[in-house]
Amino acid sequence: xxxxxxxxxxxxxxxxxxxxxxxxxxxxxxxxxxxxxxxxxxxxxxxxxxxxxxxxxxxxxxxxxxxxxxxxxxxxxxxxxxxxxxxxxxxxxxxxxxxxxxxxxxxxxxxxxxxxxxxxxxxxxxxxxxxxxxxxxxxxxxxxx
Amino acid sequence: xxxxxxxxxxxxxxxxxxxxxxxxxxxxxxxxxxxxxxxxxxxxxxxxxxxxxxxxxxxxxxxxxxxxxxxxxxxxxxxxxxxxxxxxxxxxxxxxxxxxxxxxxxxxxxxxxxxxxxxxxxxxxxxxxxxxxxxxxxxxxxxxxxxxxxxxxxxxxxxxxxxxxxxxxxxxxxxxxxxxxxxxxxxxxxxxxxxxxxxxxxxxxxxxxxxxxxxxxxxxxxxxxxxxxxxxxxxxxxxxxxxxxxxxxxxxxxxxxxxxxxxxxxxxxxxxxxxxxxxxxxxxxxxxxxxxxxxxxxxxxxxxxxxxxxxxxxxxxxxxxxxxxxxxxxxxxxxxxxxxxxxxxxxxxxxxxxxxxxxxxxxxxxxxxxxxxxxxxxxxxxxxxxxxxxxxxxxxxxxxxxxxxxxxxx
Numbered sequence: 001x002x003x004x005x006x007x008x009x010x011x012x013x014x015x016x017x018x019x020x021x022x023x024x025x026x027x028x029x030x031x032x033x034x035x036x037x038x039x040x041x042x043x044x045x046x047x048x049x050x051x052x053x054x055x056x057x058x059x060x061x062x063x064x065x066x067x068x069x070x071x072x073x074x075x076x077x078x079x080x081x082x083x084x085x086x087x088x089x090x091x092x093x094x095x096x097x098x099x100x101x102x103x104x105x106x107x108x109x110x111x112x113x114x115x116x117x118x119x120x121x122x123x124x125x126x127x128x129x130x131x132x133x134x135x136x137x138x139x140x141x142x143x144x145x
Numbered sequence: 146x147x148x149x150x151x152x153x154x155x156x157x158x159x160x161x162x163x164x165x166x167x168x169x170x171x172x173x174x175x176x177x178x179x180x181x182x183x184x185x186x187x188x189x190x191x192x193x194x195x196x197x198x199x200x201x202x203x204x205x206x207x208x209x210x211x212x213x214x215x216x217x218x219x220x221x222x223x224x225x226x227x228x229x230x231x232x233x234x235x236x237x238x239x240x241x242x243x244x245x246x247x248x249x250x251x252x253x254x255x256x257x258x259x260x261x262x263x264x265x266x267x268x269x270x271x272x273x274x275x276x277x278x279x280x281x282x283x284x285x286x287x288x289x290x291x292x293x294x295x296x297x298x299x300x301x302x303x304x305x306x307x308x309x310x311x312x313x314x315x316x317x318x319x320x321x322x323x324x325x326x327x328x329x330x331x332x333x334x335x336x337x338x339x340x341x342x343x344x345x346x347x348x349x350x351x352x353x354x355x356x357x358x359x360x361x362x363x364x365x366x367x368x369x370x371x372x373x374x375x376x377x378x379x380x381x382x383x384x385x386x387x388x389x390x391x392x393x394x395x396x397x398x399x400x401x402x403x404x405x406x407x408x409x410x411x412x413x414x415x416x417x418x419x420x421x422x423x424x425x426x427x428x429x430x431x432x433x434x435x436x437x438x439x440x441x442x443x444x445x446x447x448x449x450x451x452x453x454x455x456x457x458x459x460x461x462x463x464x465x466x467x468x469x470x471x472x473x474x475x476x477x478x479x480x481x482x483x484x485x486x487x488x489x490x491x492x493x494x495x496x497x498x499x500x501x502x503x504x505x506x507x508x509x510x511x512x513x514x515x516x517x518x519x520x521x522x523x524x525x526x527x528x529x530x531x532x533x534x535x536x537x538x539x540x541x542x543x544x545x546x547x548x549x550x551x552x553x554x555x
């Protein structure tokens with residue numbers, strides 16, 4: 001299955017992926033709708049002045065968030081970890097268990113996560129398409145050596 | 146074809162069904178469910194009263210779950226006996242269920258101390274099940290004065306859930322602090338203050354000496370008038386079935402890291418079980434939903450002939466009250482360091498070079514990274530733990546570790 005990977009040596013730390021993600025999931029027609037607003041992307045750039053990298057859901061083989069969700073709101077469907085936001089009560093148990101720090105609440109306090117842009121009209125991960133240095137890729141990989 | 150029987154119908158039972166089905170798509174599964182409901186998320190009953198969810202969305206799995214999983218459910222029936230020699234379970238309604246593998250996922254029951262005069266109290270409720278919540282809901286009016294006995298997770302979530310529907314809430318507890326099972330005194334006092342600011346009153350280090358109809362006469366001498374009494378003192382593992390069948394039981398049904406009990410082909414999972422706590426290095430009852438599911442799943446895989454081990458369970462709680470989130474994990478044994486920043490408070494417990502536990506009040510972003518340090522026994526000298534204490538981030542790992550975590554399928 002294709003997943004989102006980040007080659008951190010190429011990541012510029014420009015945060016464009018965060019904007020592309022927020023825009024893709026906003027339903028807005030133009031990105032200017034996000035100007036001056038706090039955004040709640042499902043991918044986050046981490047790092048310091050030496051190295052930066054973007055982090056989003058790993059879509060783990062054995063996702064602990066799915067097993068831990070107290071509301072049964074997170075499930076795995078065709079390899080993709082999806083969240084039913086109508087069932088989430090915002091307890092943050094998924095935040096407490098995700099070893100990658102890949103989940104965060106949205107503006108409404110309800111959890112949201114990367115669903116590979118299958119939940120919006122993009123069709124392919126917007127973070128990948130918009131990455132100016134092609135640091136973020138969407139491809140099949142096996143376990144890291 | 147194998148016969149599987151599961152006693153219970155909560156998160157551990159669902160984990161067990163999904164575990165079995167990951168290995169065996171054919172075997173017959175029978176679930177014995179004391180409650181008549183479709184499987185619901187038990188911890189959501191306070192959110193239901195708060196109006197943050199409803200009965201439909203509380204379903205832990207889709208309405209067609211049992212059909213799709215190919216399992217029969219005996220609703221409103223309960224197991225009364227396990228015969229481990231004959232390998233059968235007898236139910237209250239007189240059914241005898243033969244099993245090749247059995248999972249006891251019977252949960253826990255509220256513990257009610259023998260308070261004098263409790264029988265004179267008309268409006269008293271537990272707060273464990275959906276039916277408890279629905280019964281409590283009916284008794285509440287904007288004029289209701291509520292007394293909750295127990296300032297633990299259950300009592301306080303109840304308080305939060307009903308605050309906007311009642312006149313007043315008083316919570317009493319024999320312990321000297323709130324949430325005494327997951328917080329130390331300093332963290333507990335922060336939470337208590339926050340709850341008080343949100344209209345909850347407390348009587349701590351105090352207990353009811355006796356009840357007389359609508360008044361609690363406290364040991365301190367205080368008198369508390371109330372219209373509704375909620376009993377949330379604590380819970381006890383439902384381990385009697387296994388004990389009576391000759392299985393090893395302590396505070397819960399004793400299980401190994403494959404969820405096997407001391408009885409052949411009998412497994413146990415969830416609140417009724419006492420399994421290995423990796424942060425304690427010993428067995429204990431870990432009555433939390435994620436643990437119940439994971440124990441259940443492990444049991445299911447093994448019952449169906451697979452090979453699953455769950456040896457890194459730890460206590461972990463994420464809970465919010467009126468907008469303030471608390472997280473805790475592991476055991477509070479070791480050297481403590483504290484990070485305070487504005488409204489956030491973090492306490493870390495380090496033992497023999499490993500993170501053994503933490504408490505967070507606010508500052509919960511990416512806290513799963515901390516939890517993984519405990520569960521995966523990551524030597525702290527291999528990461529930048531000093532930065533980690535300030536903010537959880539994947540920058541604390543070397544690029545080599547990060548490549549393994551993020552460079553391929555995990």
